[in-house]
Amino acid sequence: MTDLAAWIALTFDHEPRDLADWERALTHASRGEVHYERLEFLGDRVLGLAMAEWLFETFPGEPEGALSKRFNALVTGAICAEVAREIGVPAHLRLGKQARDDGAGDSDNVLGDVMEALLGALFRDAGLDPARTLIRRLWSERLHAAETAPQHPKSALQEWAAANQRKPPCYEVVERSGPGHAPRFTVKASIPKLAEATAEGGSKQEAETAAATALLREVSVPIPKKRKV
Numbered sequence: 001m002t003d004l005a006a007w008i009a010l011t012f013d014h015e016p017r018d019l020a021d022w023e024r025a026l027t028h029a030s031r032g033e034v035h036y037e038r039l040e041f042l043g044d045r046v047l048g049l050a051m052a053e054w055l056f057e058t059f060p061g062e063p064e065g066a067l068s069k070r071f072n073a074l075v076t077g078a079i080c081a082e083v084a085r086e087i088g089v090p091a092h093l094r095l096g097k098q099a100r101d102d103g104a105g106d107s108d109n110v111l112g113d114v115m116e117a118l119l120g121a122l123f124r125d126a127g128l129d130p131a132r133t134l135i136r137r138l139w140s141e142r143l144h145a146a147e148t149a150p151q152h153p154k155s156a157l158q159e160w161a162a163a164n165q166r167k168p169p170c171y172e173v174v175e176r177s178g179p180g181h182a183p184r185f186t187v188k189a190s191i192p193k194l195a196e197a198t199a200e201g202g203s204k205q206e207a208e209t210a211a212a213t214a215l216l217r218e219v220s221v222p223i224p225k226k227r228k229v
Contacts, residue, residue, distance in 0.1 A: 004092060011087050012118075014126050021124050023094070025117035030096030036117035046128070057191060058143065066149035073150045074142055077112030077203060083138050084115040087229030089122045100177070106204045107182040153212040155207055157189070160216060168190045169215065170183055171208045174198065189215045 008022055009015045016022055021039060029035040051074055055067050062070075073079075075083030084090070090105050093114065106111045123131045151159075157169050168191075175186035185204050189211035190196035197214035 007088065007092060012122055012130070013131055014122060018124055018125065021121040022118070024119060026089070026092050026114060027094040028096065028099055030104070031094050036114055039117035039120035040113045042123065043116035043192075046119045046123045046131050047080075047116060047135060050128075050132045051075055051139070052160070054136060054143065055131070056179040059149075061131050062149065069149040069151060069155070070143075070146070073146075074139060076206075078108050078206060079139075079142065080112035080115040081108040084118075087138065089114055089118070099174035099182075100180040102179045102182055103214065104179075104182050110204070111183060114173055146193045153209050153216055157191075157216045157219075160219060161191055164219075166194055169212065171211065173204060173207075187211045191215065191219065 002019070004022065004026075005016055005019060015118075020063055022175060024034055025036050025039045025043075029037065048071075051071055052067075052104050055070050055074075060066060060071070089111060092128055092136045093105050095104050099105075115170055119131055119135070122134060122224070153170075170190050170192065172186050172188045172190075173185055176183060177186075178184040182202070184200055184202065185207040186198060187204065187207035187210075188198045189208065195218050197218055198206055199210035199214050201210050
């Protein structure tokens with residue numbers, strides 16, 4: 001058994017019948033035409049279905065909106081990247097030299113995509129049941145971490161603006177830097193005629209979320225009253 005097959009058997013509790021999909025799931029586009037992106041597309045849907053089913057079963061008393069909040073918090077690229085690091089994905093990544101030199105091996109974007117691609121490979125090799133079991137094992141602590149459904153920062157900022165008779169928040173990409181496989185986005189979030197905040201992220205969505213978090217923190221701080229002289 002190869003090192004890769006042994007890692008798959010240990011980590012995914014499944015002995016691969018064919019390593020081709022698994023190798024592809026771990027291969028970045030910088031290595032050539034055969035890479036993880038098609039399997040990522042499939043794995044994203046596998047994760048989505050398994051997570052939606054799990055949340056539906058686990059929180060029977062919650063309405064659709066609360067389930068959606070939980071879902072959106074659990075399937076982000078950043079969470080997928082965390083899971084990928086925990087199971088040792090970086091050691092098995094196949095990167096071109098330039099991508100490796102540029103830090104793609106520790107990029108949330110790359111690791112999150114590869115984690116989804118691996119779920120796609122498992123689904124193709126073993127079916128939905130093993131994929132579902134793996135997801136429930138790897139995401140278990142995260143799913144049960146919050147007693148109430150987490151509020152996404154962008155939704156929370158939108159609700160704050162509405163509750164305080166303000167215009168809806170706006171988001172603007174003010175800078176994009178870095179190579180294609182490891183971009184950095186700088187986004188400005190603003191509530192017109194009130195306040196703004198800027199933040200960075202490895203994707204536009206991540207940067208918008210960070211900017212919304214920063215702006216929500218700023219507008220939620222009470223303004224000190226002026227002392228009478």
